Amino acid sequence: MSTDAIVLLKDDHKQIRKSFRDFEKAGDTAYATKGRIVDRIIEQLTVHTYLENEYMYPQVRTLLPDREDDVLESYEEHHVADVLVLELSAMAPDDERFTAKTTVLIESVRHHMMEEEDDWFPEVRKGLGRKALQEIGAEMVKARKKAPKKPSQPSALKKTLDAVIS
Numbered sequence: 001m002s003t004d005a006i007v008l009l010k011d012d013h014k015q016i017r018k019s020f021r022d023f024e025k026a027g028d029t030a031y032a033t034k035g036r037i038v039d040r041i042i043e044q045l046t047v048h049t050y051l052e053n054e055y056m057y058p059q060v061r062t063l064l065p066d067r068e069d070d071v072l073e074s075y076e077e078h079h080v081a082d083v084l085v086l087e088l089s090a091m092a093p094d095d096e097r098f099t100a101k102t103t104v105l106i107e108s109v110r111h112h113m114m115e116e117e118d119d120w121f122p123e124v125r126k127g128l129g130r131k132a133l134q135e136i137g138a139e140m141v142k143a144r145k146k147a148p149k150k151p152s153q154p155s156a157l158k159k160t161l162d163a164v165i166s
């Protein structure tokens, strides 16, 4: 199996998009189903954001200083998603705002993933090269085992704060 960091992250995106479609296919009042799908989305996004925040973005920031603005913008987009994820994790699926909030989360994350895949990853691949991406990916495979699965775990939010404040 490839440990290319971009291949791994794109594979996550694929799984996340699948969950988004499952949510959109669920009936309006299928609260139990929607609740389960949103739990899965929360876990997928928490793990994925952690891996990017901890392992991908800091490397890009160091190795490709020209892309600093993109990294900062991406941290902000992650932050917006983190806020929605945190709110959703405390909300009942039959709350009148649950579906609306999930829909906004889906729109925002779809946009973010598209930008990563279309604008960002190709530049990162060019700038970092195969070997560095393999190394970052290998770290990610290891890190996935200890990655937070819930937004309430401190390690889920720490890196964003560190990166933006330091």
Ligand SMILES: [Fe+2]
Pocket: 052, 074, 078, 112, 116
């Ligand atoms: Fe991202």
Ligand SMILES: [Fe+2]
Pocket: 009, 013, 048, 052, 113, 116
């Ligand atoms: Fe991503």
